[in-house]
Amino acid sequence: xxxxxxxxxxxxxxxxxxxxxxxxxxxxxxxxxxxxxxxxxxxxxxxxxxxxxxxxxxxxxxxxxxxxxxxxxxxxxxxxxxxxxxxxxxxxxxxxxxxxxxxxxxxxxxxxxxxxxxxxxxxxxxxxxxxxxxxxxxxxxxxxxxxxxxxxxxxxxxxxxxxxxxxxxxxxxxxxxxxxxxxxxxxxxxxxxxxxxxxxxxxxxxxxxxxxxxxxxxxxxxxxxxxxxxxxxxxxxxxxxxxxxxxxxxxxxxxxxxxxxxxxxxxxxxxxxxxxxxxxxxxxxxxxxxxxxxxxxxxxxxxxxxxxxxxxxxxxxxxxxxxxxxxxxxxxxxxxxxxxxxxxxxxxxxxxxxxxxxxxxxxxxxxxxxxxxxxxxxxxxxxxxxxxxxxxxxxxxxxxxxxxxxx
Numbered sequence: 001x002x003x004x005x006x007x008x009x010x011x012x013x014x015x016x017x018x019x020x021x022x023x024x025x026x027x028x029x030x031x032x033x034x035x036x037x038x039x040x041x042x043x044x045x046x047x048x049x050x051x052x053x054x055x056x057x058x059x060x061x062x063x064x065x066x067x068x069x070x071x072x073x074x075x076x077x078x079x080x081x082x083x084x085x086x087x088x089x090x091x092x093x094x095x096x097x098x099x100x101x102x103x104x105x106x107x108x109x110x111x112x113x114x115x116x117x118x119x120x121x122x123x124x125x126x127x128x129x130x131x132x133x134x135x136x137x138x139x140x141x142x143x144x145x146x147x148x149x150x151x152x153x154x155x156x157x158x159x160x161x162x163x164x165x166x167x168x169x170x171x172x173x174x175x176x177x178x179x180x181x182x183x184x185x186x187x188x189x190x191x192x193x194x195x196x197x198x199x200x201x202x203x204x205x206x207x208x209x210x211x212x213x214x215x216x217x218x219x220x221x222x223x224x225x226x227x228x229x230x231x232x233x234x235x236x237x238x239x240x241x242x243x244x245x246x247x248x249x250x251x252x253x254x255x256x257x258x259x260x261x262x263x264x265x266x267x268x269x270x271x272x273x274x275x276x277x278x279x280x281x282x283x284x285x286x287x288x289x290x291x292x293x294x295x296x297x298x299x300x301x302x303x304x305x306x307x308x309x310x311x312x313x314x315x316x317x318x319x320x321x322x323x324x325x326x327x328x329x330x331x332x333x334x335x336x337x338x339x340x341x342x343x344x345x346x347x348x349x350x351x352x353x354x355x356x357x358x359x360x361x362x363x364x365x366x367x368x369x370x371x372x373x374x375x376x377x378x379x380x381x382x383x384x385x386x387x388x389x390x391x392x393x394x395x396x397x398x399x400x401x402x403x404x405x406x407x
Contacts (some may be wrong), residue, residue, distance in 0.1 A: 032131035047119035073116035121280030139170035139219040162217035177214035238324030239264035260317035268321040
């Protein structure tokens with residue numbers, strides 16, 4: 001009986017040695033995963049090892065417990081063994097849970113933490129797995145190397161520069177804030193329009209007033225958030241005035257609106273005067289307003305209330321800036337009402353002149369009174385002044401026809 005027990009114990013011992021040495025060594029359950037985080041965030045590596053409580057057979061035959069170690073693979077620096085941090089880095093810590101889970105925590109990751117990390121078990125032979133930590137940095141504008149607002153004369157050139165830092169290296173894209181096209185001009189006057197342009201430098205050549213406005217420099221590298229800087233391009237030129245209607249007529253006791261379109265940069269001083277130079281100011285009689293349609297375009301409006309004979313004559317819209325000045329002229333005349341309908345002065349004149357024969361016209365022009373009246377009508381027409389006399393409504397084409405008949 002004793003002999004049988006000794007044989008059994010020896011068999012069990014042999015099986016135990018074979019079990020530990022050959023069949024149930026520690027092994028990794030899950031692969032170590034790569035980690036990508038923005039700078040300043042915490043990074044975590046988790047290593048799950050099965051059968052870590054067993055023993056390995058050492059070369060000398062003395063068993064020792066297997067342990068987990070963390071190593072920075074690219075520098076071969078040992079970071080931690082078991083639960084003890086070896087490296088002098090207060091941002092690193094190791095935790096052990098559920099008997100088989102080991103976690104390496106890197107707090108507030110920095111760019112220098114980037115690299116390969118290894119989870120190693122000291123079996124014979126050694127077992128390990130590695131993963132890569134990528135620390136990315138969101139883009140940031142380098143304001144010291146980036147352009148600000150610019151002023152350029154019309155026809156000149158502007159060079160906009162935008163620099164940004166981050167990892168990966170940011171891409172720079174230019175866009176107009178108003179969604180308009182960016183105009184690129186190259187050699188031999190080649191010209192193209194684009195909605196966006198990718199480069200650190202944006203060169204604007206032979207700039208026109210239509211290119212005035214805000215340009216956005218946008219830096220992006222796939223790491224949120226993207227950043228941008230707004231740059232204002234001011235194109236300077238002397239004022240230009242366009243008058244939609246240079247001759248305006250209205251019946252008496254009505255409100256009349258006069259308009260001028262002004263383009264100027266830098267911003268101009270705009271005002272109205274009568275033809276004698278008297279400046280018009282806002283009152284019960286006059287109402288003035290300005291409406292901006294773009295960075296450089298303004299619509300001037302003057303409303304003359306209760307239009308009367310005293311308001312007949314010339315008006316000037318004037319615009320002045322630091323580069324120059326411009327003016328537009330408008331003549332205001334009275335329109336007659338006949339039978340409840342507006343009667344233009346030339347229509348009234350034609351109704352009276354057409355029935356006359358050439359003899360009657362000669363007799364009328366030979367009389368001194370008729371001559372005086374005609375001279376007055378010509379002067380009145382050239383001055384843009386109207387009155388109730390039919391001769392004061394002569395327009396240049398009608399007057400020319402009348403003179404031909406007279407000759």
